[in-house]
Amino acid sequence: MVTAADPIERARTLLRLRRPADAERELRGLLAQEPQHTVGHALLSLALIEQRRADEAVQEAQESVRLAPDQWLPHYAAAQVYNRARRPDDAVTAVRAALELSPEYAPAWEVLARAHLSKAEWQPMLDAALRGLSIEPEDCDLVSLVSLAYLNLGDPGQARAAAAHAVRIDPESPTAHFVYGRAELRFGDPRRAAESFREVLRLDPGFGAARDWLVRALKERNPVYRRLSRLRGRFPQGWRLIFLLPVIPPVIAVFVILALLHWVAWVAEAWSMLRLARGRATRLLFEGAEARVAVACLGLVAAGAVLLGLGIGLGQEALGVAGASVMALVTPVQEAAHTGSPRGRAILYGWAGLLGVAVVVSVLVAEPGVALLALYASIATVWLATPVRGRLTPAV
Structure with a gap:
């Protein structure tokens, strides 16, 4: 005969395997038969928060606590849910209630630390x-x-x-x-x-x-970047200093040199990644997106160099500047690839795509000025990507 403990153990196993939707189905079935099952509500709250359904998870956690306020597990589950729902004050209250009932449970102290x-x-x-x-x-x-x-x-x-x-x-x-x-x-x-x-x-x-x-x-x-980072850290609104660039020309040169150094670093990063992806001992560690981005970036450098050479050889300024702009696209592509937030990554890839379109247009209309602006915008992405990444990446 199937006992109530069976779906509970199955749900625990599914949660450990990171299959919260399957765990939810097990627990829904259990609660349909036993609506007052305290552990069932507690585990269901964890399954729901794993699926980022915070409101439902909080309701289940609160129901579990209501059914058994003198047991530590409901309070502990509620603390985890509150933590994941970004309600740290409620998490602290819940986990302290759990610790009063079971002070020697180490994971509860971990939840308190995370809160x-x-x-x-x-x-x-x-x-x-x-x-x-x-x-x-x-x-x-x-x-x-x-x-x-x-x-x-x-x-x-x-x-x-x-x-x-x-x-x-x-x-x-x-x-x-x-x-x-x-x-x-x-x-x-x-x-x-x-x-x-x-x-x-x-x-x-x-x-x-x-x-x-x-x-x-x-x-x-990059030692120059380190020094500028420390200087920026002393001025929380230091980004406003960019408005001083037109009146302090030497500072413009510093920013341009730094952006170029970053471009060189990104090219070197692509080369190193490609070597790791192709190495016999390390190829399995770097398959997929990382290797594709590395190939794409080195391809941009090669294609840009060819266009630059043709532009010089044929005396076509627009083509030569477009070649330099194609090489500069390495910076926005790498900045996008190394952004943690999917939304931020999409924004930066879109930005790189727009710059690529601008380069193509500059060649079609034989207008080097458009390609030159795309070049400046590409290498400046090392600065432009920072606010995108900072705003859209969730805190750890």
Whole structure:
């Protein structure tokens, strides 16, 4: 005879396998027979929040708590739902209720730490994560949260040590490598940070934030960019300084040189990625979109060089400038490919497409000025992509 425990265990397994829709079907069937099943409502709330149906998830979590306010599981599930629904205050209240009933459950301390992370409360976050580690000393996610807390508290030694420890505990954890990359980027070597973010994307190609941080790491390898970034950090509204460019011509030269250096870095990145994608030992790590983008970028460089050479040889200025503009398209294409938000990626790919159309039009109408503007806009995308990426990428 099928017992009520069977759909519960099946639902738990399906949730672990990241199949929330299947888990929801199991739980709906159970609740149709037993509408007052506390665990059923709690697990259903988790299945719904995994499908980004926040309002329904909150209702199920609240129903579970109403049915069994003296059990820790409903409060714990509700805390997870509130966290995912971006209601950190409610998450803190719920998880503290769970901890009052079961203070030795380490995952509840992790949820509390994540709630404080959402509120940018670094010391309470650290305290909660360390309390969880006192129960489960080898929990990779808790160690990663400790590292993030130390990172934001400005403790480089502890942040890097905790991040390295998280990677040792679980070398296959995207979160551990992500936090290690963050620590290296803040206090260590941007090159090692870039390697860590690449590893995150290898382990979890859908980890959108890692793409954005990879861009930062690649740019931070440029010493000029590092200095300008630190200067910009001192002026929260520093973007307004762009209006001073016409009255300070030497600054224009600095920005142009920096944009060109970024273009060179993006070309080098495409070459390195293609080598990895074609290498016998690493080809399986970089199949798919990364390899296609690398090929496309190197193709743009080759095609642009051919057009530039023809323009010079034939004495056609429009064709030559168009060739340089085609090569410059590497920057918007790479900026788009390394954007974590699907919407932001679509916007930047659309921008690259418009610039490509402008280059084609410049050749058809023999107007080098149009191609020259497209050239400037392409290399300037290294700056234009930053607000797009910042506004559309969800916080981690």
